[in-house]
Amino acid sequence: MLTILFDGVAYGMLLFVLACGLSVTLGLMNFINLAHGAFAMAGGYCTVILVNRLGVPFALGVPIAFLVTALLGGLFERTLYVHVYARSHLDQVLFTIGLVFMSVAAVDYTMGSSQRFVQIPDALQGQFDVLGVGMGKYRLLIIVICGLLTVALQLTLAKTRFGSRLRAAVDDQRVARGLGINVGAVFGITFAVGSGLAGLGGALGAEILGLDPTFPLRYMIYFLIVVTVGGTSGLVGPFLASILLGIGDVAGKYYVPTLGAFVIYAIMIVVLIWRPQGLFARATAR
C-alpha cells in the first residue's frame, strides 16, 4: 500500500517535471502545444545515445540532455512557433500535431521502433527497506531530483525578477508589455527551459515510462490532463494535479489492472465538467 503511494508520488513528480513547461507556456501565450512530448522524447533519446553508445556517465548524461533539449526548444520557438502564436487554436493544434507526427516518424527512422532503455548505474538499482516499505533507489532519486527542481522553480517564480516578469506576463500580457517587459523574450526563455525540463523528465523517466517512438502520442494526454486539471495559473495547481494523477494511475493499474487508463480519463472528464477552468485555478476572467 505505501509502496504504491511511493511509486505513485515518484511517477507524479516525473509527470510534473515533464508537464510544468507546458502549463507555463499555455498560461502565458494561450498556446496549445501538443508537441511538448516530442521534446521529452528528444531528451530521452539523447540520454540513450550519450549513456549507452558513447559511454558518458549517467550523472553527466542527464544534465546534457536537459541542455540539448532546451537549446532545441529555444531554436524551434524562435524559428517556427513564433509564427503561430497569434493564430487560432485550430491552427495551433494542427501545427503541433504535425510536429508530433514528424518527430515520431523521424525517431522511428533514426533509432528504430523498438523500446529503448537507459543503462542505469548499478549503485542506483535495488531498493531500500524503510519500516517495511520497499523503496526503489532510482525512484527515490527521481523524487529527490524532481522535488528539488519543484522548489527551485517555485522560488524562481516567486522571488526573482524574472519570475515576477513572467507572472506579470501571464496575468496580463498587454499591461506587462506596456510596463516595458519584453514578453517575447520572457516567453522564449520560458519555452526553452520548459522544453529542457521536459527533456530532463524524459531522460529520467525513460526507465519508468518506457521510451519508443510513439512516446509523444502516448503521453500527450497525460501532460494535457496535468495542465487542464491543474489550471495554468502558477505551479502549485499542476504540481498537485500531477501527484494526484501519478498516484491515481499507479493505484488504478495495481488494483483494477483490467480497466487500464479508463479510470484516469473518467476522472479527468468529471473534473473538467465540474470545474472547466481546472481544479486548482483561481477564478479568472480568461
Add this chain to the structure above:
Amino acid sequence: MVTMAAVTPVLAGDVAAYLKRRARWSPLEIAFWIFAFASIWLFPGKYLILKDTAILALFALSLDLILGYAGIISLGQAAFFGIAGYFAGLIAKYGIINEPIVALICAGAVAAALGFVTSFLVLRGSDLTRLMVTLGVSLMLGEIANRYANITGGADGLQGVDVAPILGRWRFDLYGHNGYVYCLIVLFVCFVIARRIVYSPFGLSLRSVKGNALRAAAIGVPVKWRLVAIYTVSAGFAGIAGALLTQTTAFCSLDVFSLERSADLLLVLIIGGTGYLYGGLIGAVIYKFLQDWISNLTPQYWQFWIGLVLVVIVLVGRERMAAWTVTVRAAVGLIGARAWSRVWPRSPARGGAAPDGR
C-alpha cells in the same frame, strides 16, 4: 407601427427568396456528382481506395458540420466513428440485424445518441477543455473496447463479421465494386441531408453562432440547443461512416478510436477547406491520393510527410490557402455559369445571379 407591419412580410419574402437562391444546386455541383458516380465506370481497378475515400469523405463531412459551421474544435470524432463501427460489426456478427442498410441506420442512431449525451460535456469551457473532453471520450471508449476483449476481440480486432447482401440482392464482392457503389450512394444521401441542413434557416443561425455566440444569443438564437443539435447530427454522420467501414471490410479493430484517426481527419478537412461542405470531399480525395503516393515511396514513414504537410499548411496560412481555393472556385463557377447559359440560353429565372459555388 404601420410601416413595420408593411415591411415585415416583404422582408420575410426577401429572406425566403434569398435562402432559396442560395440553396440552388449550381452546375458545378451537379458536374461534381456526375463525375463522382462516373468514377464507378472510369476507374474499375481502384474500387478499394475509392471506397476508402468515400468513407473518409463522409467522415470529414461530419467534422465539417461542427467545425466549419459551428466552430467546435474536436479531436474526438473518432469516438462516434468507432462506436458505430463496433456496433455494426457486433449486430452483424451475432445476426441481430443482418440487412446492411437497416444496420447502418441503427449504427448511425447509436452514434447520434452518444453525440447527444456527450454534447453537454463538450459545449462548455474553452477550446482546450473541448479538445480534452472530446479526446478523452474517444480514448475512454477505446479502453472499454480493449477491456471487454471477449466481446470486441480486443487488440486482435472484431473478426467473423458476416454482412448480408444489400437489400438481399447485392453481395459485398471481393473487388469492392458493390461496396463502393453502396458507400457512394450513402455518401450522396448524407451529403444531400447535410446540404439541406446548412442551407436552412437553422444552418444560417449556426453560422451566426460561429460568428459571434454572444450576439447570436442577443438576437434570440438558442445557442446551446443549436450546438447540441448539430453535434448530434454530426455524430450520427460520423457513425454512419464508421459502420460503412466495418460493413465493407467485415472487420473492426481498436484503431478506429485512435487519436491519429481524428488528427488525420482534421488534416483532410484543412486540405479541402472548412465551411462549404465540399471541403471534406475534395480533401478526402487529395488526402487519399497523397497517402497512396507517399506510402508507395516510403511505406513506413509516410506519417512524417503527412506531418510536414500539416506544418507547412499552418505556416503558409490557412487563410491564404482558403483564398486560393475561393479564387479557383469563383473562376470555375464563372466558367460553369457561362457553359450553363450556353446550354440554356434563355432562362429568365436564372438571369442575374451567378452561382457562387457555395
